[in-house]
Amino acid sequence: MSVGVALVLASIVITTIGAIWVAAIPGEAKTQRHCIVVGAALVSAAMVWYLLYLGLGSGTYPAFRVGIASLSLDLTLDPLGLTYGILASTLWVFASIYSVGYMEHDTKQRQYFTFFLVSAGITLGIAFSGNLFTFYLFYELLTFATYPLVVHSGTKDALEAGRKYIRYSLVGASFILAAIVMLWTLTGGVLDFSSIPAALATASSGQLRILFFLFLIGFGVKAAIMPLHGWLPSAMVAPTPVSALLHAVAVVNAGVFGVLRTVYSVFGVDLVKSLSVRPILLVLCSVTIILGSLIALKQDVLKRRLAYSTISQLAYILLGAFILHPLALAGAMLHMIFHSTLKIVLFFAAGIVAEETGYLKVSELGGTGRILPVTMGSFGIISLGMIGMLPLSGFWSKYYLMRGSLAADAWILLVVLLLSGLLNALYFIPITVSAFTGTSDLKPRRKTKALLFMLVPTVIIAAFGVIFGLYPGLTLPLVDAVVAQFFSL
Amino acid sequence: MGEFWSRILQNYPYVFALALFAIGIYTILTHSNLFKKVIGINIMEGSIYILFIAAGNVRGGVAPILDMTDTTLTYVHPLPQALMLTGIVVSVSVTALSLALIMKLYRFYGTVDAKEIMRIRTEVRANGARIS
């Protein structure tokens, strides 16, 4: 077993061990629990970074395999998986620090942190799965591990949202299972990402189209493609770190990642092109982008507005994936990274506002910038990035997406992207403006330790957003590796 | 067609057995008196004895007890008879248990009629009480 394999396994196992440890600690020992949570997330993230360093350096990636019921549990690294793994594990560290502050007064911390850590391991499992079965396994587990986080508050709304989440996810998962079974018969038992496209070559295009749409519907649920997005806005009743991490990064990106895997690893670019399903997919994404933004515009509850914004932005990534052009894929990968880092800041800021002032609605936010300058300042800068303003990271991903659309002769998508950018501006800028110009009778409060725990990760990630905007080349090695993996240039 | 009926006629014990079997099941399923259900069970089991014993019969055969003095005898098949001894014991056991259950039910409900029991039970359940 090489170092790489050991690290892949260890990065998943360490969070699980951490979770068990957290679950075993009795209720009072808060500090100890916080240390374990942050520590486990940190160690796991460090391992993934080291894996990135190993993989990019040598160009070879470790693989781990263990058989289970004529199927095999298969963990491998590839650039696509690494991108998602790096993203999730890094943001997890910050989200755990934020959680420490946010959950300060919560009574069910043990339950919360246990499932929070378990989800981290499962997300890495999704990222590193080397075949569809392993992918399905972790994907399904993610649903169950995140359910307790969604219903954490135990209110009627939360339970209703949880029920909706579970229903959507299970129906989606059964579509995926049906697709896997169909794939199994078409390929004669081949589920490895590396060898599926070759094994699929003999299938008829009718079968392949059915297969493709089974996968698309299945993953589309978590990727919140309209009209499968219903669960996401209601899941916003979860605690803010959960909304920020899971419903803006880990879970939804798992869906997106699943779609990327379907398009690029299961079918392969050439096969998808030959199926001539691209127009439908592009229309679907465009509709989601525009409709998502329009609905976001009408939301008054801040987290719901962010949720619809997420739906819209996820469709950007899928759009980039479906254009089937190297530049567009690069755009999609960049957008996956940048959107996650930006959106998590917005959620964090919304959480801080809610905790410190109790305000949840956009219409109430007037004047909050006065008492929470750093928070709302980060919110303002990052929302500019979300719109796609130049010195911020969001610009670069949209730029690549536009170049990709042009290169693929789909100029109409340019209109969609620009229109959506405009809508983004319409629903983001007023928030910042009213926060700093509006008046309110709020008194500035003493800075607590909890606020500090929430503020520090917010600012750090916001700084990343700016740095990536100034030096977009930092992410290029990874993005290049992904593009090179799927397009022979 | 003629051959069909002649075979049926020749196989008359099987027809009787299955007819009795049907009567037994009909009795169990349709009569609401619990004792009649038990009688139905016994009719049903009895029909199977007929079937087995008929299966072992040979025309002109005698009971399967070895007669050392006469070597020309044909004996009927002894196995089904042995099996049916076992079958009888089983049906006795089942009958005993069902009668015991009926006694118990009578103690609880004061009746041996299935419909009546059902009525009492739904009534009691509607009142939210427990039967004891």
Added chain:
Amino acid sequence: MALAFRDNLAVLVVVALLSTAYIMPLLTKIRRFRVAEYFAVAMLGLALSGGIYLAREILLHGTFTYAVGGWPAPWGIELSLDAVSGFFLITIGVVATPIMLYASVDLIKEVGSRSRAAWFLTLFLLLVAALCGLAVTGDLFNIYVMVEVATIASCAIVAARNDATSVEATFKYLMLATIGSGFVLLGIGFLFVLTGNLNMNFIAQELSMSWQKYPTALWVCLSFFMVGFGVKSALFPLHVWLPDAHSTAIAPSSAMLSSLAIKGYIIALLKVFYVAVGAKIITRLPITDILTLLGMVAIIAGALFALAQDELKRRLAFSTISQVGYIFLGIGLGNIHGLTGTFMHILSHATTKALLFLAAGAMIKHTGKSRISEMAGVGAAMPVTVGAFAVGSLSMIGIPLFSGFVSKWQLLLGSLANGNYLAVLVLVGGSLLAAAYLLPVLRMAFFERPLQKPVVANVSYVQLAALLFLVVVIISVGVVPDGVLQLASEAATALLGLEVLP
């Protein structure tokens, strides 16, 4: 020496359990009744190890037979030890031991008195012995007698609660089960008329030469078996006795009936269909299509009925009907994957449903709430028990890493191999419905806010150990199913007569 031990072990497992059962009524006078209970547990554990040893021998050296009393096959009774027997023996041991362990904690309180407890133990052991007998026997009439022991014993352990509803349920169960036995015996009679044999291998030999002469008679005879065993194992339209019987009995009884008793009859059906008549003949008669169809109807209908129940144990009882549908679907598919799936589902449903019923029993007993809508906050009061229930639920739904997935996956492959896409749909739909009727229980127990503060329930450590044992079995079968899966597929191969074992 080793061989002699192995051969005798086949009958020894049954006889040892029977003897233990015989002496149980004498143990009422013992000062510490616990001793009697642990003796029973120990004997079951011994039976389990015997089963594992036999299964290992069968895998290593192939099938073997044992002539009871020294009379060879067509005249005496022959026990035939193949992978099917090995598999079912292990299933029985793995499930019955923890159930007994769980029951031992407060049996006297549950059934009323010391002597009643002793009789309950007797009947429990008799039931297990009869199931073991079914697993090893190679003789049709012996199957019937074993089935009768199992039927009477399982009726009696339903009546052990001894209140009006459970006695009534027992009577209903006894009547229908006896009709079932009647059909089975009728079927045996027909096979005897057609072949003049009771040994299943000899019947298969005779039938392979002569079955074309009486196709209708054979079909009717197999239908008798199907109806007979179908009633006893609660195949969907014949299930009417099950919900009452399983929901009114005490927890160990429900667990035992739902997980093992039903499976015994299914094993018997498998033996009659595939050993006595043979796969070649079965697949040419319309009987397998009927089984597949009934299986699919059972999966959906059972799950829908389960959804409508609010009482936890009734919901689990209807879930059993749905899961039995899976097993029959696999039998009907009649290919290697389908039958492997059937065997795996026999094991996984046995362990899972036993776990669910035992956990539900503890939940109901310690909180006094039997309805799902009242169960808010139970999870906080007894986290380990409800956690075990959660594991059972996930396995029942068919989530990977739990044993339920392994069996459902095999069944999926089996349906695909037959090109039966409707079955694929039904299998996936059944899993979704299982999620729909089991997950709300967990939501209620763990996440719903209780109206009043629930009492902290102290489930005894012995019962928790029993639950955790089943949890470990479910997860280990789910994660490393290689051994049992090999045994199951070997059993399927043996039934299909595909190849001679090494």
Added chain:
Amino acid sequence: MANKVAIVLLVCIGMVVLLAISELPLYGSPDTPAQNYVAERYIQGALDDTGALNMVAAIVIDYRAYDTLIETTVLFTAIIAVFLVLKKGTEGKGEQK
């Protein structure tokens, strides 16, 4: 209503069963499959094998003694079951001693 359905069902089944019966080997004929090597061995060998003149007895207590053991177990089971059902008093309330 239920009665009528039951009757119709039984009649339908009856027709099929009649068809099956017509296919069965003829009753009482000496060359049915049932009168085969099994019967022959019992009839001719019972005395030598077991020393019993009554072949039924030979089968019940020797050739198929295992069945008889289980048969007595059925009886035993039923007796214990009857005990369990009929034992009075203490219903679910624990022992009152």
